[in-house]
Amino acid sequence: MNLRMVTTIYSKEMLDMFRDKRSLISMIVVPVFAMPAIFGVVHYFTESLGKKALQESTRIGISARVSQPGVRGALKISGFELVPQADARAAVEKKTVAAALDEKIGADGSGQITVFMDKTREASSIAGERITALLERLKLARVKTSLRGMGVSEGVLDPFQVTSTNVAPDQKMASFILGSVLGYAVLLLMFTGGMYPAIDMTAGEKERHTLEPLLASPASREEIVLGKIFASTTASFLTAILTIGSLLIAIQRLGMGQGGEELEKLVTRAAPGVGAMALILLTLLPTALFAASVMIAVALFARGFKEAQSLLTPVIMAVVVPAVVGMLPGLELNVGLSLIPVFNVSQLIKEIIIGEYSPINFATAFASNVLYALVAFWISVRIFKTESVLFRS
Amino acid sequence: MIQVSGLTKTFRDKARGERAVVDCISFDVRDGEIFGLLGPNGAGKTTTLRMLATLLKPTSGRAMVGGHEVTAEPAAVRRMIGFLSGDMGLYHRLTPREILRVFGRLNGLSEERLRTRIEEVIDMLQMRDFAGTKVDQLSTGMKQRAALARTLLHDPPVLILDEPTSGLDVPTARVIEEFILQARRSGKCILYSTHVMEEAEFLCDRIAVINDGRIRIIGTMTELKAATGHERLREIFLDLLDDQPKKAAVI
Numbered sequence: 001m002n003l004r005m006v007t008t009i010y011s012k013e014m015l016d017m018f019r020d021k022r023s024l025i026s027m028i029v030v031p032v033f034a035m036p037a038i039f040g041v042v043h044y045f046t047e048s049l050g051k052k053a054l055q056e057s058t059r060i061g062i063s064a065r066v067s068q069p070g071v072r073g074a075l076k077i078s079g080f081e082l083v084p085q086a087d088a089r090a091a092v093e094k095k096t097v098a099a100a101l102d103e104k105i106g107a108d109g110s111g112q113i114t115v116f117m118d119k120t121r122e123a124s125s126i127a128g129e130r131i132t133a134l135l136e137r138l139k140l141a142r143v144k145t146s147l148r149g150m151g152v153s154e155g156v157l158d159p160f161q162v163t164s165t166n167v168a169p170d171q172k173m174a175s176f177i178l179g180s181v182l183g184y185a186v187l188l189l190m191f192t193g194g195m196y197p198a199i200d201m202t203a204g205e206k207e208r209h210t211l212e213p214l215l216a217s218p219a220s221r222e223e224i225v226l227g228k229i230f231a232s233t234t235a236s237f238l239t240a241i242l243t244i245g246s247l248l249i250a251i252q253r254l255g256m257g258q259g260g261e262e263l264e265k266l267v268t269r270a271a272p273g274v275g276a277m278a279l280i281l282l283t284l285l286p287t288a289l290f291a292a293s294v295m296i297a298v299a300l301f302a303r304g305f306k307e308a309q310s311l312l313t314p315v316i317m318a319v320v321v322p323a324v325v326g327m328l329p330g331l332e333l334n335v336g337l338s339l340i341p342v343f344n345v346s347q348l349i350k351e352i353i354i355g356e357y358s359p360i361n362f363a364t365a366f367a368s369n370v371l372y373a374l375v376a377f378w379i380s381v382r383i384f385k386t387e388s389v390l391f392r393s
Numbered sequence: 394m395i396q397v398s399g400l401t402k403t404f405r406d407k408a409r410g411e412r413a414v415v416d417c418i419s420f421d422v423r424d425g426e427i428f429g430l431l432g433p434n435g436a437g438k439t440t441t442l443r444m445l446a447t448l449l450k451p452t453s454g455r456a457m458v459g460g461h462e463v464t465a466e467p468a469a470v471r472r473m474i475g476f477l478s479g480d481m482g483l484y485h486r487l488t489p490r491e492i493l494r495v496f497g498r499l500n501g502l503s504e505e506r507l508r509t510r511i512e513e514v515i516d517m518l519q520m521r522d523f524a525g526t527k528v529d530q531l532s533t534g535m536k537q538r539a540a541l542a543r544t545l546l547h548d549p550p551v552l553i554l555d556e557p558t559s560g561l562d563v564p565t566a567r568v569i570e571e572f573i574l575q576a577r578r579s580g581k582c583i584l585y586s587t588h589v590m591e592e593a594e595f596l597c598d599r600i601a602v603i604n605d606g607r608i609r610i611i612g613t614m615t616e617l618k619a620a621t622g623h624e625r626l627r628e629i630f631l632d633l634l635d636d637q638p639k640k641a642a643v644i
Contacts, residue, residue: 005498008495009499015491020486208482210482212443213477215448216446216471217500218472218499220468
């Protein structure tokens with residue numbers, strides 16, 4: 001193995017890559033601008049739609065049949081605008097009001113109030129839940145008044161107290177959320193970021209007929225593949241670094257905006273320190289090598305760019321599944337699960353950010369990912385040496 | 394410098410099964426000689442050149458380039474050759490100067506030698522005006538000169554040229570031809586594939602006509618004329634291509 005050959009191929013691929021618009025978009029533009037843009041849009045819509053829903057939730061319908069004492073007064077005091085409705089259900093269905101109340105007399109002569117709401121509309125859900133809670137409080141107040149009238153202590157209604165406490169500190173909760181999102185986003189973008197460079201330096205070269213002069217040069221197939229894989233690894237790793245950076249900055253920026261208090265807390269409490277960041281990057285390094293080797297091996301089968309894109313789409317889908325599973329709560333990494341590629345990284349990132357990773361699991365995942373990367377590299381070389389694949393027409 | 398003996402390459406595909414694209418061909422090319430490989434599309438010219446450039450492994454037979462066997466010592470063979478195809482194979486986002494730097498390093502030139510040699514070939518092929526322009530902004534003629542510069546950069550003793558004037562206008566093709574003649578004068582061994590009769594007649598010292606993977610005839614123009622009774626290469630060529638169906642009909 002001649003190192004000069006490998007570095008020459010690597011330098012050529014890097015130069016070519018940084019002049020390719022498609023590679024630059026997937027490698028730099030998407031992680032740097034798309035992540036903050038996605039967060040910004042989601043944040044904007046969540047906030048503005050939430051405000052609008054809250055505003056709309058105050059307008060509710062009420063049937064003339066609602067005659068329970070204190071109900072109308074309590075609703076008005078709580079800020080609801082009461083709109084008389086002959087048909088409460090129809091009013092909600094037609095979206096005339098956010099929610100509506102109706103009352104009928106039951107067989108035992110007691111009043112039965114029905115709250116109509118449309119749970120597919122946020123404003124209706126908010127209104128319905130607020131009305132229900134208010135009526136429950138009103139009912140309880142009337143029961144207490146009756147008990148007092150009968151000389152019975154209110155305590156019979158509340159023989160013991162129940163409280164629930166989340167033992168996870170806020171930081172852990174924030175870290176869990178951040179770690180889950182980060183693991184998924186980084187893995188997905190790492191593969192998509194390395195995809196175009198991998199296609200360009202394999203199927204792209206075939207399509208442009210630049211592979212033949214390279215193969216006829218004194219560089220061996222191993223040296224050529226290694227140079228290409230290192231360049232594609234650089235692309236994937238660069239995408240990972242940019243994704244992490246832009247994601248943290250996006251959350252921080254949005255946290256400083258209106259109503260972003262929770263996000264601000266999240267990033268200030270959960271943002272990984274230097275040590276954790278170094279561990280995350282160390283975790284991602286063999287995965288970048290693995291991603292590059294797999295994508296180069298697959299893209300080599302294609303005759304051209306479009307065919308390579310079609311071949312690599314299932315690879316990206318295959319990455320999404322373990323990355324999404326890694327986001328689910330309740331899953332904890334053990335030695336066995338540390339052997340599953342992609343999933344192990346997604347879990348490790350989460351655990352590193354939470355600060356509860358096991359060195360054994362880390363070592364197992366790291367070693368297995370290095371092994372997978374080497375196997376994928378070996379397969380790439382084998383494919384690169386296969387005439388029927390290289391000169392497929 | 395090039396010795397080919399019983400070289401065969403078979404491919405297998407679903408539609409046609411196993412078939413010989415190059416079928417037991419033998420020839421040799423000497424130093425200071427331009428040897429033309431003439432044949433229609435699909436005759437086996439490119440496959441032959443690819444085997445000699447170690448891009449494809451022969452199914453059987455033997456080929457020596459500069460004293461090295463192509464299957465046993467592919468790296469040594471690649472160090473001896475300059476390979477150029479009609480597709481040119483230039484990186485369109487790089488400039489000719491950058492491409493020359495890459496291939497100079499791959500061919501083992503020292504950084505100092507590389508610097509001077511790049512300037513030499515740029516001057517030699519009159520590329521100074523466009524050596525720093527990205528390939529995708531160059532004309533076909535400029536691109537082919539850049540591709541030829543890449544082929545000649547490390548001054549290889551053997552040139553394997555696969556339809557190097559394909560798609561070029563007459564003046565540019567003439568420039569390329571001049572350089573090939575100059576390479577012959579400097580003693581290089583040149584294997585030249587083409588399907589342009591005039592070009593073969595003008596450039597080649599000896600010509601082999603190949604069709605359906607088999608060499609139909611080898612010789613100098615005088616020898617070909619004497620063997621076939623035709624004066625022009627075009628007639629010789631067409632006669633040889635027609636020969637096979639006629640024979641098949643007789644059989």
